Every structure is written in C-alpha cells, then in structure tokens.
Amino acid sequence: MRIRHTKTAGALFGLGVLAAVLTGCSAPAPAPSSTGNANVAPATDLPRASLTCTDGKAVLTENNVQATLSGPCDTVEVKASNSILDLGSVKHVIVSGSINLIRAGEVGSVELTADGNIVTTKGTPSVTDHGKGNEITAAH
Template identity: 35%
Template sequence: MRNKQLTTIAVASLAVVALAGCTGSDPSPKGSAPSASSTPADDAAGSEYAIPDVSGECVDGTATIVDDSSNVTIDGDCADVVVEASNSVVTVTGAVVNLTFNSSITLVNVATVDTIVFVEGANGNKAATSSTPVVTDAGEGNTVAAE
C-alpha cells in the first residue's frame, strides 16, 4: 500500500512540474522585435565589480585570511595560514608549515606546504602546490594538486 501511495505522489508531482512549464507567459510585448541574447562577455563588460586585491599579513607566524571574494597575497614564508575566506584566491609566495581551510570554494596557491587540514564544512577548496603535504580532509570535494 505504501509503494502505491509513493507512486501516486510521484506521478502527481511530475504532472505539476509538466504543467508548470505550460502556464508561463511570454513577458515580451506582442509585435516587438526579438532581442539579442546576452553573452557572458557582454555581462562582464557591463559589470562594475572588480575582485579586490588584498595583502595578507603574517603576524607572529600566523596569517588568517578573512576577505571573501578576493585575491589575497602573502609574501614570503608563514608558519600557519588559516583560510576563513570563501570564494577567494590566496597566493603564498613562500613556505607554509600548516595550511588550514575553514572556507568553501577557495583556491590556495602555495610554494611549499607540510600539512593541509580541511575542517568539517570546508567544501570545494583546492590547494595547488609542488610539495607533497600530509592532508586531513573532513570536508567534501577538496583537492590537493600540483600547481
């Protein structure tokens, strides 16, 4: 009986979805010329948003990156780098002992790194390095690869 109910619910849901596509209206006025569709290049050209460049600081051996949607550069070595910023690109020009991701959708380019930790909830990140670090990954969809 339960399977029959689930099947009935599934069929009814599909019917609602199918009908939803039929009930839309054309928002363009009748008799108007069709407009050209925009391309990603057109959309970017009209955008006023620029990804900010930020200098990261290593203070007493630790740099904590908190600037979302930014290009962050840390010049030189830094023992501990903690990335809390999401949707960013972080570049470390020197060596890092411990790199910790507490972010999502962030790329970290690092010359060398010994240890990388992706904490729980840190998803979709990438560390690009020529070294072979020890990796602990409690998140999802994270990668460590050569530059």
C-alpha cells in the same frame, strides 16, 4: 579529495573556464564529471588584498578577494570563501572557508574542514580532509 599532478598552465586554463561560467557568460554549464567532483574555483577578477603574518600566523577572513602573503609564515588559516590566496612555502594551511583556490610553494600539511577548495602546492603535504569536493593539486 584527490591528489593530481598537473602543470600550472592547465590549472590556469581551468580557472579561466570556470571564471567564464561564474561570471554569467552564455556558455552552457559543463556536464557533470564521472568522478563526482563538485569543485568550483572562485572568479579570477577579484579585488586585491594583502595578508600579513603576525607571530607566525596569517589569517584570511575577507571573502571574494585575491590575496597575497609576501614573506615567510608558519601557519596560514583561510576562513574566507570564494577567494584566491597566493603564498610561498608554509608549514601548515588550515582551510575552514569554502570555494577557495590556494596556490602555495612547499606545504607541510593541509587541513580542510569545508567544501570545494583547491590547494595547489609543490610536493606532497600531509592532508586531513573533513570536507567534500576538495582537491590537492601538485604543481611542478
């Protein structure tokens, strides 16, 4: 797990490049990174979905979607894979699905139990990472 500080534009550019690779464009696959990072972000042309917070918790279970959580919520759990989730500030993010992009405001803590996830957040949350190839990216 790495913590990086980047600008949102750089992250979006990277997503665009990865989306082109994932959608079968004829561009050659990128060379392996010297850091061994195996992250692959989900494609950006996914069906839209809305997420609802009930009793302080929202759970994303649908794979291959771009979901948005509007409004406050204490805990967000991502059980889905290959999805993008946009949310505001939350206390806890728990990720048990793989290859997700989670874009959030302030986050108190992040727990990752699967592989290949990217969490972009303002600030520096406490992180528990039991997966491989996960990234926490601090956006300013």
